[in-house]
Every structure is written in structure tokens, then in C-alpha cells.
Amino acid sequence: MKILVIGGMHGNEPLGIGLVKKFLRYPVKNIDVIFANEEAIKRNSRFIKRDLNRSFPGDDKSRDYETRRASFLLNLSKKYDLVLDFHNTHCPNNDCTFVGESATDLLFEASSWMGLKKVIVANYDCMNKYSPNCISVEISLNSKLVDQNIWYKKIILLSKMKKLKE
Numbered sequence: 001m002k003i004l005v006i007g008g009m010h011g012n013e014p015l016g017i018g019l020v021k022k023f024l025r026y027p028v029k030n031i032d033v034i035f036a037n038e039e040a041i042k043r044n045s046r047f048i049k050r051d052l053n054r055s056f057p058g059d060d061k062s063r064d065y066e067t068r069r070a071s072f073l074l075n076l077s078k079k080y081d082l083v084l085d086f087h088n089t090h091c092p093n094n095d096c097t098f099v100g101e102s103a104t105d106l107l108f109e110a111s112s113w114m115g116l117k118k119v120i121v122a123n124y125d126c127m128n129k130y131s132p133n134c135i136s137v138e139i140s141l142n143s144k145l146v147d148q149n150i151w152y153k154k155i156i157l158l159s160k161m162k163k164l165k166e
Contacts, residue, residue, distance in 0.1 A: 003159050004077060005033045006085040009053045009127070011040025015139055016086030018148040019155075026152075030159045036073060036085070039065060053087075057130045074130055082110060083134040084155065085127055088141050095143050096120055098136040100128035107135050114154055115145075
């Protein structure tokens with residue numbers, strides 16, 4: 001399975017940023033990574049002018065960085081079987097995933113396999129709404145799962161599966 005891992009959709013959410021850095025240091029076949037909002041990451045800010053995760057589907061001709069970036073990420077996501085977009089929340093005990101209304105069974109199976117049984121269907125303008133192969137992984141900052149090493153191992157195992165029900 002070919003996987004894209006996205007970190008830093010919001011530049012102040014550490015799990016995805018750390019995870020992308022780990023995969024850059026220790027690359028794995030069939031797993032690509034990208035920093036979603038590099039400008040916000042540099043500033044340790046949620047976003048620059050507008051929330052990147054609310055900028056989808058984006059517009060590659062826009063003058064706005066985040067609007068162009070949303071279009072780029074959406075087009076990039078089409079090249080993968082599964083896209084994992086990592087987020088953090090200050091809300092305690094709220095480890096979950098978000099999928100779009102057009103999510104395939106694969107996304108629900110992957111969420112369950114990763115140990116995240118709470119799946120929220122997003123019907124607002126976010127990447128999940130426009131990318132049927134995208135799961136947003138939301139991990140509470142106080143959770144034991146806010147550990148890039150846990151996710152690094154899980155994603156490697158996930159990438160080796162042909163079907164999740166194996």
C-alpha cells in the first residue's frame with residue numbers, strides 16, 4: 001500500500017511535524033511524507049493568513065499561499081492508496097479520526113486497525129471532504145499516543161498490508 005503522511009497542516013501541532021521529520025531521517029519504501037504548511041511551521045503558528053485545513057479544495061491560481069497549497073495537497077493525494085493527515089487537539093481524551101462523506105471502507109478499516117475506533121465524518125471544507133482516501137488522525141496532546149515513534153511503527157506495518165482485514 002502506498003501511503004502519504006502529512007504533518008503540519010496546522011503549524012503548531014507537533015505530532016505530525018515530528019512524524020514527518022522521523023520519516024525524513026529514516027525513510028521507508030512506499031511511504032512518502034510532506035509538511036503541509038511550511039510557512040506556518042516556521043512560525044510555530046496554526047496558519048499564516050487562513051486555516052489551510054479550511055482552504056480545500058483550494059485554487060492553484062490563488063495569490064493566497066494556503067489556498068494554493070490546499071490545491072497542491074489535494075492533487076498530490078490522488079497518487080496514494082491512503083493519506084494520513086496528523087493533527088493534535090487540546091481536548092483531552094479525544095483520540096479519533098476524521099474522514100469525508102465519500103470515504104471508502106478502507107478508511108474505516110484503517111482507523112480501526114490503528115486503534116482509533118471513534119471516526120467522525122467531516123462534511124465541512126477540509127481535505128477529507130475532497131480526498132476520499134484521506135484520514136485525519138486527531139490525537140490529544142495529553143494522550144499516550146502523542147508519540148511519533150508509535151505512529152512511525154504503525155504506519156510501516158500499515159504500508160506492508162495489501163488488505164486491512166488480513
